[in-house]
Amino acid sequence: MPGQAAEQFTYGPEQASRAVREYLEGLEVVDRPESARSNISVTDPAAEWTCAPGGPAFFAYSTNYLVDVRAGVIVDVEATSAHRTQEVGATRTMIDRVEERFGIKPEYLIGDTAYGNAATLGWLVKDKQIDPYIPVWTRADGREGIMPNSDFTWHEKKDEYHCPRGQPLRREWRPFRTSRTHSSKAATIIYRASQRDCASCPLKRRCCPNTSMRKIARSIHEQARDVAREMAKRRGYRQSRRDRKKVEMLFAHFKRILKMDRLRLRGINGARDEFLLAAIAQNLRRMAKKLCPTAPPMVLGYP
Numbered sequence: 001m002p003g004q005a006a007e008q009f010t011y012g013p014e015q016a017s018r019a020v021r022e023y024l025e026g027l028e029v030v031d032r033p034e035s036a037r038s039n040i041s042v043t044d045p046a047a048e049w050t051c052a053p054g055g056p057a058f059f060a061y062s063t064n065y066l067v068d069v070r071a072g073v074i075v076d077v078e079a080t081s082a083h084r085t086q087e088v089g090a091t092r093t094m095i096d097r098v099e100e101r102f103g104i105k106p107e108y109l110i111g112d113t114a115y116g117n118a119a120t121l122g123w124l125v126k127d128k129q130i131d132p133y134i135p136v137w138t139r140a141d142g143r144e145g146i147m148p149n150s151d152f153t154w155h156e157k158k159d160e161y162h163c164p165r166g167q168p169l170r171r172e173w174r175p176f177r178t179s180r181t182h183s184s185k186a187a188t189i190i191y192r193a194s195q196r197d198c199a200s201c202p203l204k205r206r207c208c209p210n211t212s213m214r215k216i217a218r219s220i221h222e223q224a225r226d227v228a229r230e231m232a233k234r235r236g237y238r239q240s241r242r243d244r245k246k247v248e249m250l251f252a253h254f255k256r257i258l259k260m261d262r263l264r265l266r267g268i269n270g271a272r273d274e275f276l277l278a279a280i281a282q283n284l285r286r287m288a289k290k291l292c293p294t295a296p297p298m299v300l301g302y303p
Helices: 018-029 084-102 118-127 195-199 222-231 235-256 267-291
Strands: 048-051 057-068 073-081 108-110 131-133 153-155 160-162 168-170 188-193 215-219
Touching: 018 267, 057 084, 057 235, 057 267, 073 084, 073 267, 084 118, 108 235, 118 131, 118 222, 131 222, 131 235, 188 195, 215 222, 235 267
Parallel strands: 108 131
Antiparallel strands: 048 057, 057 073, 153 160, 160 168, 168 188, 188 215
């Protein structure tokens, strides 16, 4: 049978959609391992493949609010893909932007455990001097029957831990010709016990049964984590847990009243425009309630 020739089409970057062009330009600026993503949308590659509990997976963006909880006003908005790391990173963007544009900075920041990682807490406490009313994120210790790190006492002046039997764990046991930070790629400093002390210790089976010595990884931002733990004991922290409802209510209003469960524009810039307009509508609605408290309720949304 005679063969039939098929015409081959070649598509260039200029023929791609705006959302795809924005995505490709973003890859050149930010070094992100896109190969780790299991699903990438052909028409809107910047959207992240995500799945809410109890529902089907879909491509989505996340809106991030910086809210004045006392007034209930949205101060800033930042659009990101539905990825937890980018959502947490949007906090820095919004705080810096508000400080640069309006000359204001939060006295304290309220957030859930996702914002309680060591790097974010270190940035808030050391760089911005903002009180973190945020639960500290800690890695769950699945080693059943093993002594947790909390049983070891930290000594700030000596820069070492002490085990329950009083033996030290140090970052270095001998002097080096050149000074070393001992910081790992995970932004931690490893403190090690003496192998001789651990070998003759009666608690070795409960402390380090599979290794010759006990090790503790201490974050370089551990002081900021200690500040967050201390904040959790204050009365204002308990109030901040109740104030979080004002923020969550804005997100519920965003979806249920404004019907923003589906975006009309593609790309991160399209999502940013829609999220910004929705936040403006929410602030205007808040202002209308303040100025005209006796006015009938008004529903904003798409026809």
